Amino acid sequence: MSTHSDPALMRPRRFAAQGPLKGRIRVPGDKSISHRSIMLGALAVGETRVTGLLEGEDVLSTAAAMRAMGATIERQANGDWLVAGVGVGGLLQPNGALDMGNSGTSTRLLMGLVASHPIAACFVGDASLSKRPMGRVIDPLSQVGARFTAYPGGRLPLIVEGAATPVPLTYRLPVASAQVKSAVLLAGLNTPGITTVIEPVPTRDHSERMLRGFGADLSVELDSDGARVIRLVGEAELKPQTITVPGDPSSAAFFAVAALIVPGSDLVIENVGLNPTRAALFDVLRQMGGSIEELNRRDVGGEPVADLRVRASTLTGIDVDPAVVPSMVDEFPVLFVAAAHAQGRTITRGLEELRVKESDRITVMRVALEQAGARVQETEDGLIIDGTGGEGLRGANNHPVATHLDHRIAMSMAVAGLASAAGVEVDDTRPIATSFPVFEQLIATATGQ
Ligand code: S3P
Numbered sequence: 001m002s003t004h005s006d007p008a009l010m011r012p013r014r015f016a017a018q019g020p021l022k023g024r025i026r027v028p029g030d031k032s033i034s035h036r037s038i039m040l041g042a043l044a045v046g047e048t049r050v051t052g053l054l055e056g057e058d059v060l061s062t063a064a065a066m067r068a069m070g071a072t073i074e075r076q077a078n079g080d081w082l083v084a085g086v087g088v089g090g091l092l093q094p095n096g097a098l099d100m101g102n103s104g105t106s107t108r109l110l111m112g113l114v115a116s117h118p119i120a121a122c123f124v125g126d127a128s129l130s131k132r133p134m135g136r137v138i139d140p141l142s143q144v145g146a147r148f149t150a151y152p153g154g155r156l157p158l159i160v161e162g163a164a165t166p167v168p169l170t171y172r173l174p175v176a177s178a179q180v181k182s183a184v185l186l187a188g189l190n191t192p193g194i195t196t197v198i199e200p201v202p203t204r205d206h207s208e209r210m211l212r213g214f215g216a217d218l219s220v221e222l223d224s225d226g227a228r229v230i231r232l233v234g235e236a237e238l239k240p241q242t243i244t245v246p247g248d249p250s251s252a253a254f255f256a257v258a259a260l261i262v263p264g265s266d267l268v269i270e271n272v273g274l275n276p277t278r279a280a281l282f283d284v285l286r287q288m289g290g291s292i293e294e295l296n297r298r299d300v301g302g303e304p305v306a307d308l309r310v311r312a313s314t315l316t317g318i319d320v321d322p323a324v325v326p327s328m329v330d331e332f333p334v335l336f337v338a339a340a341h342a343q344g345r346t347i348t349r350g351l352e353e354l355r356v357k358e359s360d361r362i363t364v365m366r367v368a369l370e371q372a373g374a375r376v377q378e379t380e381d382g383l384i385i386d387g388t389g390g391e392g393l394r395g396a397n398n399h400p401v402a403t404h405l406d407h408r409i410a411m412s413m414a415v416a417g418l419a420s421a422a423g424v425e426v427d428d429t430r431p432i433a434t435s436f437p438v439f440e441q442l443i444a445t446a447t448g449q
Helices: 031-043 057-068 104-115 135-144 178-189 206-213 249-261 280-287 322-328 332-341 352-356 361-371 407-418 430-434 439-446
Strands: 013-015 022-026 045-051 072-075 081-086 120-124 147-151 155-161 170-172 194-199 218-222 228-233 242-244 266-273 291-300 303-311 345-347 375-379 382-386 396-401 424-426
Touching: 013 407, 022 439, 031 045, 031 057, 031 072, 031 081, 031 104, 031 178, 031 206, 031 242, 057 072, 057 104, 057 430, 104 120, 104 135, 104 155, 104 178, 135 147, 135 178, 178 194, 178 206, 178 228, 206 218, 249 266, 249 280, 249 291, 249 303, 249 332, 249 407, 249 439, 266 291, 280 291, 280 322, 280 332, 332 361, 332 375, 332 382, 332 407, 352 361, 361 375, 361 382, 361 396, 361 407, 396 407, 407 424, 407 430, 407 439
Parallel strands: 022 266, 045 242, 170 194, 396 424
Antiparallel strands: 013 424, 045 081, 072 081, 120 155, 147 155, 194 228, 218 228, 266 303, 291 303, 345 382, 375 382
Protein backbone atom coordinates (compact mmCIF):
# COMPACT_ATOMS: atom_id res chain seq x y z
CA MET A 1 0.00 0.00 0.00
CA SER A 2 1.75 3.16 1.16
CA THR A 3 5.09 1.41 0.50
CA HIS A 4 4.05 1.54 -3.14
CA SER A 5 5.07 5.20 -3.30
CA ASP A 6 8.27 4.74 -1.30
CA PRO A 7 11.06 6.05 -3.61
CA ALA A 8 13.41 3.34 -2.34
CA LEU A 9 11.13 0.64 -3.76
CA MET A 10 10.44 2.21 -7.16
CA ARG A 11 11.61 0.32 -10.22
CA PRO A 12 12.84 2.78 -12.87
CA ARG A 13 13.64 1.66 -16.41
CA ARG A 14 14.85 3.29 -19.59
CA PHE A 15 12.94 2.35 -22.75
CA ALA A 16 15.05 2.98 -25.85
CA ALA A 17 14.83 2.42 -29.59
CA GLN A 18 15.06 -1.32 -30.28
CA GLY A 19 14.13 -1.53 -33.94
CA PRO A 20 10.76 -2.39 -35.48
CA LEU A 21 7.98 -4.38 -33.82
CA LYS A 22 7.40 -7.58 -35.79
CA GLY A 23 5.64 -10.93 -35.60
CA ARG A 24 2.58 -11.85 -33.57
CA ILE A 25 1.73 -11.12 -29.95
CA ARG A 26 -1.32 -11.83 -27.81
CA VAL A 27 -2.38 -9.39 -25.10
CA PRO A 28 -3.93 -10.61 -21.80
CA GLY A 29 -7.63 -10.68 -21.01
CA ASP A 30 -9.82 -7.63 -20.73
CA LYS A 31 -9.63 -6.00 -17.30
CA SER A 32 -13.27 -4.84 -17.16
CA ILE A 33 -14.61 -8.26 -18.18
CA SER A 34 -12.23 -10.05 -15.80
CA HIS A 35 -13.44 -8.05 -12.77
CA ARG A 36 -17.05 -8.70 -13.67
CA SER A 37 -16.46 -12.44 -14.28
CA ILE A 38 -15.19 -12.84 -10.74
CA MET A 39 -17.90 -10.68 -9.16
CA LEU A 40 -20.84 -12.22 -11.00
CA GLY A 41 -19.37 -15.74 -10.68
CA ALA A 42 -19.17 -15.12 -6.92
CA LEU A 43 -22.88 -14.21 -6.89
CA ALA A 44 -24.07 -17.21 -8.89
CA VAL A 45 -24.86 -20.48 -7.14
CA GLY A 46 -22.54 -23.14 -8.56
CA GLU A 47 -19.29 -23.12 -10.48
CA THR A 48 -18.26 -20.48 -13.04
CA ARG A 49 -15.23 -21.24 -15.21
CA VAL A 50 -13.22 -18.32 -16.62
CA THR A 51 -10.69 -18.81 -19.41
CA GLY A 52 -8.27 -16.02 -20.24
CA LEU A 53 -8.78 -14.07 -17.01
CA LEU A 54 -6.41 -11.11 -16.67
CA GLU A 55 -4.08 -12.02 -13.81
CA GLY A 56 -3.23 -8.39 -13.07
CA GLU A 57 -3.07 -6.95 -9.57
CA ASP A 58 -6.38 -5.09 -9.97
CA VAL A 59 -8.30 -8.26 -10.78
CA LEU A 60 -6.51 -10.15 -8.02
CA SER A 61 -7.73 -7.45 -5.60
CA THR A 62 -11.29 -8.18 -6.71
CA ALA A 63 -10.73 -11.92 -6.29
CA ALA A 64 -9.29 -11.49 -2.79
CA ALA A 65 -12.25 -9.30 -1.77
CA MET A 66 -14.82 -11.77 -3.10
CA ARG A 67 -13.03 -14.56 -1.21
CA ALA A 68 -13.14 -12.46 1.95
CA MET A 69 -16.92 -12.22 1.43
CA GLY A 70 -17.41 -15.97 1.08
CA ALA A 71 -16.72 -17.07 -2.52
CA THR A 72 -14.24 -19.82 -3.39
CA ILE A 73 -11.95 -18.71 -6.22
CA GLU A 74 -9.13 -20.87 -7.51
CA ARG A 75 -6.70 -20.93 -10.40
CA GLN A 76 -6.42 -24.29 -12.15
CA ALA A 77 -3.15 -25.72 -13.46
CA ASN A 78 -4.26 -24.99 -17.06
CA GLY A 79 -4.72 -21.28 -16.26
CA ASP A 80 -8.54 -21.36 -16.03
CA TRP A 81 -10.14 -19.87 -12.94
CA LEU A 82 -13.01 -21.52 -11.08
CA VAL A 83 -15.40 -19.43 -9.01
CA ALA A 84 -17.88 -21.08 -6.65
CA GLY A 85 -20.45 -18.44 -5.78
CA VAL A 86 -22.53 -17.74 -2.69
CA GLY A 87 -25.68 -16.55 -4.48
CA VAL A 88 -27.14 -13.04 -4.63
CA GLY A 89 -27.81 -11.98 -1.03
CA GLY A 90 -25.24 -14.44 0.30
CA LEU A 91 -22.19 -12.22 0.75
CA LEU A 92 -20.59 -12.52 4.19
CA GLN A 93 -19.12 -9.73 6.25
CA PRO A 94 -15.35 -9.67 5.66
CA ASN A 95 -13.12 -10.02 8.71
CA GLY A 96 -10.59 -7.37 7.83
CA ALA A 97 -10.31 -4.36 5.52
CA LEU A 98 -10.61 -5.03 1.78
CA ASP A 99 -7.36 -3.90 0.16
CA MET A 100 -8.22 -2.52 -3.26
CA GLY A 101 -4.62 -1.68 -4.14
CA ASN A 102 -4.67 0.66 -7.17
CA SER A 103 -8.07 -0.45 -8.51
CA GLY A 104 -10.91 2.05 -8.88
CA THR A 105 -13.05 -0.51 -10.68
CA SER A 106 -12.81 -3.03 -7.82
CA THR A 107 -13.61 -0.33 -5.26
CA ARG A 108 -16.61 1.24 -6.94
CA LEU A 109 -18.24 -1.97 -8.16
CA LEU A 110 -17.75 -3.76 -4.84
CA MET A 111 -19.16 -0.76 -2.96
CA GLY A 112 -22.29 -1.34 -5.07
CA LEU A 113 -22.45 -5.02 -4.13
CA VAL A 114 -21.96 -4.39 -0.42
CA ALA A 115 -24.53 -1.54 -0.43
CA SER A 116 -27.48 -3.93 -0.74
CA HIS A 117 -26.20 -6.68 1.58
CA PRO A 118 -26.67 -6.46 5.38
CA ILE A 119 -22.91 -6.41 5.99
CA ALA A 120 -20.24 -3.79 6.62
CA ALA A 121 -16.96 -3.53 4.76
CA CYS A 122 -13.94 -1.25 5.00
CA PHE A 123 -12.15 -0.32 1.75
CA VAL A 124 -8.53 0.78 1.67
CA GLY A 125 -6.17 1.43 -1.24
CA ASP A 126 -2.79 2.75 -2.33
CA ALA A 127 -1.76 6.41 -2.49
CA SER A 128 -3.22 6.87 -5.99
CA LEU A 129 -6.59 5.24 -5.23
CA SER A 130 -6.85 7.13 -1.92
CA LYS A 131 -6.94 10.41 -3.87
CA ARG A 132 -9.79 9.39 -6.16
CA PRO A 133 -13.38 10.60 -5.67
CA MET A 134 -15.86 8.08 -4.31
CA GLY A 135 -18.71 10.61 -3.86
CA ARG A 136 -19.94 9.63 -7.31
CA VAL A 137 -20.92 6.19 -5.96
CA ILE A 138 -21.62 7.24 -2.37
CA ASP A 139 -24.44 9.53 -3.60
CA PRO A 140 -26.58 6.94 -5.43
CA LEU A 141 -25.75 4.10 -3.02
CA SER A 142 -26.86 6.25 -0.06
CA GLN A 143 -30.23 6.53 -1.78
CA VAL A 144 -30.34 2.72 -1.89
CA GLY A 145 -30.05 2.89 1.92
CA ALA A 146 -26.36 2.16 2.52
CA ARG A 147 -24.40 4.27 5.00
CA PHE A 148 -20.88 5.53 4.43
CA THR A 149 -18.10 6.85 6.59
CA ALA A 150 -15.42 8.16 4.25
CA TYR A 151 -12.19 10.04 4.63
CA PRO A 152 -12.74 13.81 4.11
CA GLY A 153 -13.59 14.60 0.50
CA GLY A 154 -15.35 11.25 -0.01
CA ARG A 155 -12.11 9.27 -0.38
CA LEU A 156 -10.66 6.00 0.86
CA PRO A 157 -10.35 4.62 3.46
CA LEU A 158 -14.09 4.24 3.79
CA ILE A 159 -16.60 2.01 5.51
CA VAL A 160 -19.84 0.93 3.87
CA GLU A 161 -22.70 -0.39 5.96
CA GLY A 162 -25.04 -2.09 3.54
CA ALA A 163 -28.80 -1.65 3.73
CA ALA A 164 -30.83 -4.42 5.36
CA THR A 165 -33.86 -3.34 3.31
CA PRO A 166 -32.42 -1.76 0.14
CA VAL A 167 -34.60 0.55 -1.93
CA PRO A 168 -34.71 0.33 -5.75
CA LEU A 169 -33.39 3.43 -7.40
CA THR A 170 -33.96 5.35 -10.61
CA TYR A 171 -30.68 7.12 -11.22
CA ARG A 172 -29.62 9.43 -14.04
CA LEU A 173 -25.83 9.38 -14.35
CA PRO A 174 -24.36 12.86 -13.82
CA VAL A 175 -20.98 11.72 -15.23
CA ALA A 176 -20.31 9.34 -18.11
CA SER A 177 -18.95 6.52 -15.96
CA ALA A 178 -19.34 2.78 -16.45
CA GLN A 179 -18.12 2.32 -12.89
CA VAL A 180 -20.96 4.39 -11.43
CA LYS A 181 -23.50 2.71 -13.73
CA SER A 182 -22.20 -0.71 -12.71
CA ALA A 183 -22.16 0.11 -8.98
CA VAL A 184 -25.86 1.03 -9.09
CA LEU A 185 -26.78 -2.03 -11.18
CA LEU A 186 -24.84 -4.38 -8.91
CA ALA A 187 -26.60 -2.89 -5.87
CA GLY A 188 -29.86 -3.56 -7.76
CA LEU A 189 -29.14 -7.30 -7.90
CA ASN A 190 -30.04 -7.79 -4.22
CA THR A 191 -32.73 -5.09 -4.08
CA PRO A 192 -36.43 -5.92 -4.47
CA GLY A 193 -38.12 -4.23 -7.44
CA ILE A 194 -36.64 -2.58 -10.49
CA THR A 195 -33.43 -0.57 -10.44
CA THR A 196 -33.19 1.89 -13.34
CA VAL A 197 -30.08 3.65 -14.60
CA ILE A 198 -30.43 6.37 -17.21
CA GLU A 199 -27.29 6.91 -19.21
CA PRO A 200 -27.32 10.06 -21.38
CA VAL A 201 -23.87 9.27 -22.84
CA PRO A 202 -23.21 5.57 -23.48
CA THR A 203 -20.24 4.00 -21.67
CA ARG A 204 -18.79 0.48 -21.84
CA ASP A 205 -21.63 -2.01 -21.65
CA HIS A 206 -19.91 -5.10 -20.23
CA SER A 207 -22.03 -5.08 -17.07
CA GLU A 208 -25.26 -5.13 -19.07
CA ARG A 209 -24.04 -7.90 -21.41
CA MET A 210 -22.67 -10.03 -18.60
CA LEU A 211 -25.61 -9.59 -16.20
CA ARG A 212 -27.85 -10.84 -18.99
CA GLY A 213 -25.41 -13.66 -19.73
CA PHE A 214 -25.65 -14.75 -16.08
CA GLY A 215 -29.45 -14.85 -16.38
CA ALA A 216 -30.50 -11.52 -14.85
CA ASP A 217 -33.64 -9.86 -16.22
CA LEU A 218 -32.15 -6.68 -17.70
CA SER A 219 -33.49 -4.54 -20.53
CA VAL A 220 -32.11 -1.52 -22.35
CA GLU A 221 -34.12 0.99 -24.36
CA LEU A 222 -33.60 4.50 -25.67
CA ASP A 223 -35.80 7.30 -24.35
CA SER A 224 -37.02 10.22 -26.47
CA ASP A 225 -33.75 12.13 -25.85
CA GLY A 226 -31.67 9.16 -26.99
CA ALA A 227 -30.52 8.31 -23.44
CA ARG A 228 -30.09 4.60 -22.63
CA VAL A 229 -32.57 3.43 -19.99
CA ILE A 230 -31.32 0.28 -18.29
CA ARG A 231 -33.75 -1.66 -16.09
CA LEU A 232 -32.72 -4.52 -13.86
CA VAL A 233 -35.19 -6.72 -11.99
CA GLY A 234 -33.85 -7.24 -8.49
CA GLU A 235 -33.53 -10.30 -6.26
CA ALA A 236 -32.01 -11.97 -9.26
CA GLU A 237 -30.89 -15.58 -9.38
CA LEU A 238 -27.65 -15.78 -11.29
CA LYS A 239 -26.66 -19.00 -13.05
CA PRO A 240 -23.00 -20.00 -13.27
CA GLN A 241 -21.35 -19.51 -16.66
CA THR A 242 -18.39 -20.58 -18.75
CA ILE A 243 -16.64 -17.38 -19.85
CA THR A 244 -13.84 -16.78 -22.32
CA VAL A 245 -12.35 -13.32 -21.79
CA PRO A 246 -11.26 -11.54 -25.01
CA GLY A 247 -7.93 -9.68 -25.15
CA ASP A 248 -7.98 -6.17 -23.67
CA PRO A 249 -8.20 -3.41 -26.32
CA SER A 250 -6.78 -0.99 -23.74
CA SER A 251 -3.63 -3.13 -23.54
CA ALA A 252 -3.48 -3.70 -27.32
CA ALA A 253 -3.54 0.11 -27.66
CA PHE A 254 0.09 0.46 -26.49
CA PHE A 255 1.34 -2.01 -29.10
CA ALA A 256 -0.84 -0.53 -31.85
CA VAL A 257 0.67 2.92 -31.28
CA ALA A 258 4.20 1.52 -30.90
CA ALA A 259 3.91 -0.33 -34.23
CA LEU A 260 2.55 2.80 -35.96
CA ILE A 261 5.36 5.10 -34.80
CA VAL A 262 8.43 2.83 -34.81
CA PRO A 263 9.65 2.81 -38.43
CA GLY A 264 9.55 -0.54 -40.26
CA SER A 265 7.09 -2.20 -37.83
CA ASP A 266 4.56 -4.79 -39.00
CA LEU A 267 2.88 -6.44 -36.02
CA VAL A 268 -0.15 -8.67 -35.55
CA ILE A 269 -1.90 -8.29 -32.19
CA GLU A 270 -4.11 -11.33 -31.75
CA ASN A 271 -7.49 -11.68 -30.07
CA VAL A 272 -8.31 -7.99 -29.44
CA GLY A 273 -11.78 -7.24 -28.05
CA LEU A 274 -13.52 -4.70 -30.30
CA ASN A 275 -16.72 -3.97 -28.40
CA PRO A 276 -17.86 -0.66 -29.97
CA THR A 277 -18.05 0.96 -26.51
CA ARG A 278 -14.29 0.34 -26.14
CA ALA A 279 -12.60 0.41 -29.53
CA ALA A 280 -12.70 4.06 -30.70
CA LEU A 281 -8.90 4.47 -30.44
CA PHE A 282 -8.37 2.23 -33.46
CA ASP A 283 -10.81 4.34 -35.53
CA VAL A 284 -9.12 7.57 -34.43
CA LEU A 285 -5.68 6.18 -35.34
CA ARG A 286 -7.03 5.14 -38.77
CA GLN A 287 -8.42 8.66 -39.24
CA MET A 288 -4.89 9.91 -38.55
CA GLY A 289 -3.62 7.69 -41.37
CA GLY A 290 -2.62 4.63 -39.34
CA SER A 291 -2.63 1.28 -41.09
CA ILE A 292 -4.66 -1.02 -38.81
CA GLU A 293 -6.32 -3.98 -40.47
CA GLU A 294 -8.82 -6.28 -38.78
CA LEU A 295 -8.18 -9.95 -39.56
CA ASN A 296 -10.30 -12.95 -38.67
CA ARG A 297 -13.19 -11.04 -37.08
CA ARG A 298 -15.15 -13.35 -34.80
CA ASP A 299 -17.12 -13.56 -31.55
CA VAL A 300 -15.49 -14.52 -28.25
CA GLY A 301 -17.70 -14.78 -25.15
CA GLY A 302 -20.39 -12.60 -26.74
CA GLU A 303 -17.93 -9.83 -27.67
CA PRO A 304 -16.58 -8.97 -31.17
CA VAL A 305 -12.90 -9.84 -31.50
CA ALA A 306 -10.28 -9.60 -34.29
CA ASP A 307 -6.54 -9.85 -34.84
CA LEU A 308 -5.11 -6.42 -35.65
CA ARG A 309 -2.33 -6.07 -38.21
CA VAL A 310 -0.58 -2.76 -37.59
CA ARG A 311 2.07 -1.31 -39.90
CA ALA A 312 4.27 1.73 -39.35
CA SER A 313 2.50 4.74 -40.87
CA THR A 314 2.83 8.46 -41.36
CA LEU A 315 0.26 9.97 -39.03
CA THR A 316 -1.49 13.32 -39.43
CA GLY A 317 -2.89 15.32 -36.52
CA ILE A 318 -6.66 15.62 -36.18
CA ASP A 319 -9.33 17.29 -34.11
CA VAL A 320 -10.63 14.37 -32.01
CA ASP A 321 -14.42 14.33 -31.74
CA PRO A 322 -15.31 14.60 -28.01
CA ALA A 323 -18.22 12.21 -28.63
CA VAL A 324 -15.74 9.30 -28.80
CA VAL A 325 -14.22 10.03 -25.37
CA PRO A 326 -16.18 7.42 -23.36
CA SER A 327 -15.31 4.67 -25.85
CA MET A 328 -11.56 5.33 -25.53
CA VAL A 329 -11.39 6.96 -22.11
CA ASP A 330 -8.33 4.94 -21.02
CA GLU A 331 -6.50 5.32 -24.35
CA PHE A 332 -5.80 9.07 -24.38
CA PRO A 333 -2.33 8.86 -22.78
CA VAL A 334 -1.10 6.66 -25.62
CA LEU A 335 -3.03 8.65 -28.24
CA PHE A 336 -1.09 11.71 -27.02
CA VAL A 337 2.12 9.83 -27.81
CA ALA A 338 0.88 9.06 -31.34
CA ALA A 339 -0.10 12.74 -31.73
CA ALA A 340 3.37 13.85 -30.64
CA HIS A 341 4.75 11.92 -33.67
CA ALA A 342 2.13 13.04 -36.20
CA GLN A 343 2.39 15.76 -38.80
CA GLY A 344 0.54 18.87 -37.65
CA ARG A 345 -1.73 19.55 -34.75
CA THR A 346 -3.95 17.19 -32.75
CA ILE A 347 -6.64 18.74 -30.58
CA THR A 348 -8.42 16.83 -27.82
CA ARG A 349 -11.18 18.11 -25.56
CA GLY A 350 -13.93 16.85 -23.29
CA LEU A 351 -11.37 14.92 -21.24
CA GLU A 352 -12.21 16.25 -17.77
CA GLU A 353 -12.66 12.68 -16.47
CA LEU A 354 -8.99 12.03 -17.19
CA ARG A 355 -8.11 14.26 -14.26
CA VAL A 356 -9.59 11.75 -11.78
CA LYS A 357 -8.07 8.53 -13.13
CA GLU A 358 -5.09 6.77 -11.49
CA SER A 359 -3.39 10.16 -11.92
CA ASP A 360 -4.39 13.48 -13.50
CA ARG A 361 -3.63 12.14 -16.96
CA ILE A 362 -3.89 15.53 -18.68
CA THR A 363 -1.24 17.26 -16.58
CA VAL A 364 0.93 14.21 -16.04
CA MET A 365 1.12 13.44 -19.79
CA ARG A 366 1.71 17.11 -20.63
CA VAL A 367 4.67 17.21 -18.27
CA ALA A 368 6.08 13.82 -19.38
CA LEU A 369 5.78 14.57 -23.09
CA GLU A 370 7.31 18.03 -22.70
CA GLN A 371 10.19 16.44 -20.88
CA ALA A 372 10.68 14.08 -23.84
CA GLY A 373 10.77 17.02 -26.27
CA ALA A 374 7.13 17.22 -27.49
CA ARG A 375 5.27 20.47 -28.07
CA VAL A 376 2.16 20.35 -25.90
CA GLN A 377 -0.36 22.84 -24.56
CA GLU A 378 -2.67 22.00 -21.70
CA THR A 379 -6.26 23.25 -21.64
CA GLU A 380 -8.91 22.73 -18.99
CA ASP A 381 -10.25 19.61 -20.66
CA GLY A 382 -7.56 18.30 -22.98
CA LEU A 383 -4.22 18.68 -24.71
CA ILE A 384 -3.23 20.37 -27.96
CA ILE A 385 -0.18 18.67 -29.45
CA ASP A 386 2.00 19.80 -32.36
CA GLY A 387 3.67 16.67 -33.68
CA THR A 388 7.22 16.18 -34.88
CA GLY A 389 6.04 14.99 -38.29
CA GLY A 390 7.29 11.43 -38.06
CA GLU A 391 10.61 12.05 -36.37
CA GLY A 392 11.02 10.43 -32.99
CA LEU A 393 10.99 12.61 -29.90
CA ARG A 394 14.31 13.67 -28.38
CA GLY A 395 13.68 11.44 -25.34
CA ALA A 396 14.17 11.91 -21.63
CA ASN A 397 17.14 10.10 -20.19
CA ASN A 398 18.77 12.64 -17.90
CA HIS A 399 15.81 12.76 -15.53
CA PRO A 400 13.08 10.07 -15.30
CA VAL A 401 9.50 10.99 -16.17
CA ALA A 402 7.10 10.82 -13.22
CA THR A 403 4.34 8.22 -13.59
CA HIS A 404 2.47 8.88 -10.29
CA LEU A 405 1.51 5.21 -9.69
CA ASP A 406 -0.32 5.21 -13.02
CA HIS A 407 0.21 2.09 -15.17
CA ARG A 408 -1.04 3.77 -18.34
CA ILE A 409 1.37 6.71 -17.98
CA ALA A 410 4.27 4.27 -17.52
CA MET A 411 3.31 2.22 -20.60
CA SER A 412 2.57 5.28 -22.77
CA MET A 413 5.96 6.83 -22.00
CA ALA A 414 7.64 3.45 -22.57
CA VAL A 415 6.12 3.49 -26.07
CA ALA A 416 7.39 7.06 -26.56
CA GLY A 417 10.84 5.79 -25.58
CA LEU A 418 10.79 3.07 -28.26
CA ALA A 419 10.45 5.75 -30.93
CA SER A 420 12.82 8.34 -29.44
CA ALA A 421 16.42 9.31 -30.11
CA ALA A 422 17.74 9.03 -26.56
CA GLY A 423 15.16 6.75 -24.94
CA VAL A 424 12.75 7.61 -22.14
CA GLU A 425 13.38 6.68 -18.54
CA VAL A 426 10.22 6.12 -16.50
CA ASP A 427 10.53 6.44 -12.74
CA ASP A 428 8.57 3.31 -11.81
CA THR A 429 7.45 0.31 -13.86
CA ARG A 430 5.79 -1.56 -10.97
CA PRO A 431 2.27 -0.16 -11.55
CA ILE A 432 2.25 -1.81 -15.00
CA ALA A 433 1.45 -5.08 -13.23
CA THR A 434 -1.97 -3.75 -12.21
CA SER A 435 -3.33 -4.23 -15.75
CA PHE A 436 -0.63 -5.71 -18.02
CA PRO A 437 1.89 -7.87 -16.16
CA VAL A 438 3.52 -9.19 -19.36
CA PHE A 439 3.95 -5.76 -21.02
CA GLU A 440 7.75 -5.65 -20.79
CA GLN A 441 8.02 -9.28 -21.90
CA LEU A 442 5.88 -8.56 -24.99
CA ILE A 443 7.98 -5.50 -25.84
CA ALA A 444 11.01 -7.81 -25.84
CA THR A 445 9.18 -10.39 -28.00
CA ALA A 446 7.93 -7.85 -30.54
CA THR A 447 11.28 -6.07 -30.86
CA GLY A 448 13.19 -9.38 -31.10
CA GLN A 449 15.33 -8.95 -28.00
C1 S3P B 1 -14.00 0.83 -16.14
C2 S3P B 1 -14.56 2.04 -16.45
C3 S3P B 1 -13.77 3.25 -16.74
C4 S3P B 1 -12.30 2.96 -17.00
C5 S3P B 1 -11.74 1.93 -16.07
C6 S3P B 1 -12.55 0.63 -16.12
C7 S3P B 1 -14.90 -0.32 -15.87
O1 S3P B 1 -13.86 4.14 -15.64
O2 S3P B 1 -11.54 4.13 -16.93
O3 S3P B 1 -10.39 1.63 -16.40
O4 S3P B 1 -14.43 -1.48 -15.90
O5 S3P B 1 -16.10 -0.09 -15.66
P1 S3P B 1 -15.09 5.19 -15.53
O6 S3P B 1 -16.30 4.39 -15.68
O7 S3P B 1 -14.99 5.80 -14.16
O8 S3P B 1 -14.87 6.18 -16.62
